[in-house]
Amino acid sequence: MTLQQTPPTPLLRDRIDPQRWADVVRVPVSSPLRTAVARAVITRALSRLPLRVMMGGRVLGRGGPLLQVHDPEAFTARLASDGLIGFGESYQAGEWDAPDLPGTLTVMAEQLTTLVPASLQRLRWLWELRQPDGANTEAASHANIRAHYDLSNELFRLFLDDSLTYSSAVFEQLPACWHQLEEAQHAKIDRLLDLARVGPGSRVLEIGTGWGELCIRAARRGATVLSLTLSEEQHDLAVARVRAARLEDAVEIRLQDYRRLDPVRDGRFDAVVSVEMIEAVGVEYWPTYFQTVDTMLAPGGKVALQAITMPHDRLLATRRTYTWIHKYIFPGGMLPSNEAIDQATREHTTLRVARSEGYGQHYAETLRLWRERFTAHGAEVAELGFDEAFRRMWTLYLAYSEAGFRSGYLDVRQILLTRRAEA
Known part of the structure; x- marks a missing residue:
């Protein structure tokens, strides 16, 4: 026709x-x-x-x-x-x-x-481009994080809920509505804190601060928290939010790479929690990431991760490929598979996967709500200095990600890791 x-x-x-x-x-x-x-x-x-x-x-x-x-x-x-x-x-x-x-x-x-x-x-x-060497060294990781998370706190405020949580929510039911998002983000955080058994007196290490909502909720349970970020914009706002919550005595937020943690200086932790941060680590550093978590975990401690995953065969086929997402959205990023997480922990640590639950359709709904909000606030995005090519880029990124979860190609999982002798 x-x-x-x-x-x-x-x-x-x-x-x-x-x-x-x-x-x-x-x-x-x-x-x-x-x-x-x-x-x-x-x-x-x-x-x-x-x-x-x-x-x-x-x-x-x-x-x-x-x-x-x-x-x-x-x-x-x-x-x-x-x-x-x-x-x-x-x-x-x-x-x-x-x-x-x-x-x-x-x-x-x-x-x-x-x-x-x-x-x-x-x-x-x-014809496929390959990811550049050294894409996830310490220096490159700082640049990678700044490229995405230091765009503007005000940009993220325009499409995130008031918790400023930039990861998948867990809803009571689907499909979801905007007014349910903040509660669903708190439910997600609470599930992770419960998984790691965070309570009064717990020492918690958070790798990847975001804008501080998880460490605030952990501190309100009576825990003390050390939280690490590489984003200056996130660090400054998270510190301000912790101060506004009057929890600065319980929460320390550092601009620091996870590879710089030291058990002698920093001690060990009853719980390590990390939400959608492993995706920025890079394939070659997954062993280092899990070894660091293992080293910093106290005897009897628990690790709770939230991770976006992809099928293992697609990981093997694309692990070195340089994509549009790398070029414009998340430089240096790579999604693990369930098998890759299991392999990295088994081969390089004393940690083992004790529990894993998927919430892929919840992420599809989270992304839909963000995309609709981003689109509705297009004029305000423009006022912040982001032109039409940027707005189309971010609309495509949010829709592309939503499609990955709707199709089942991507999943998001909450994963409990324990030491093999303590499982």
Whole structure:
């Protein structure tokens, strides 16, 4: 079927800052052969999906959420040159849109392993970019965290609830409403503190402070807390929130890498709690991370983690791949699998997984609420100095993440680790 389709003029890429968004503005040029192969693969893949794709005067797909490609040549060129990085940059450039963005991306996520023929997947090493060496050294980790979390506390305030908790909530029931989010975030935190048996007199180590809600709730249970962060913006606001709660005698928040912990100087802890921080550690440092946790844990202590996980076969296939998420959202990040966590703890520590529960659909709902709130506050985001390319980037990031959980490709788990002799 053909359809007359006139691309909007001008596209977003024609009016955004070419210095700030050089690779979004620039449309790559590939060889004629590579472009022809890419066009054939893209057309074949889109034609098989339960989507309705308007592209180049044609309608592709088997019906479903709408994906409208405004500039098919640029869209194809970006995918031919840069794969999924190009797919994301094409959205930032305004070259394609989807009225139901998470719905469209969920369809793609559900078909992720079959979109590209197996014969071409085996050749992915020819064009896929690789993560740079040293992406998670101490110096690089500081830069990685600053790139995301030090954007602006006010930006995060616009779409997070009043607890300023930037991780999956756990709701009483699904689907969820905005007014339930803060309570669901507290429920998530309380589940983790219960898992680690945090109570009066507990010494708690938190790796990854966020904006301080977990250490505040732990201190209100009568615990003393040492919390570590690499984000200056988060550190300053978390310290202010602890002070406002009059808990500064119970909570210490440090700007410090977890690798700098010292059991002689810092003592050992009855509980170690870490919420969605392992994703920023990097594959090569997972053993170091768990060894540090093991070293800092007192006899009889418990470790409670909240971790986003991916299938182990996809981890093995993509662990060195440099993605759009790395380039624009979370530099140096890598999601573990359940098997990777089990392997790292078994091979490098005395810790063992004693319990693991998944809440993937709860994260999908959390992300939906954040995305809707972010979109509703677009004018305020712009007033903070974030341009349209940034706003589209973050909208895509939130929708892309939501789709990962809705499709079941991603999960989020609360994991209890204990020493093998104490399990």
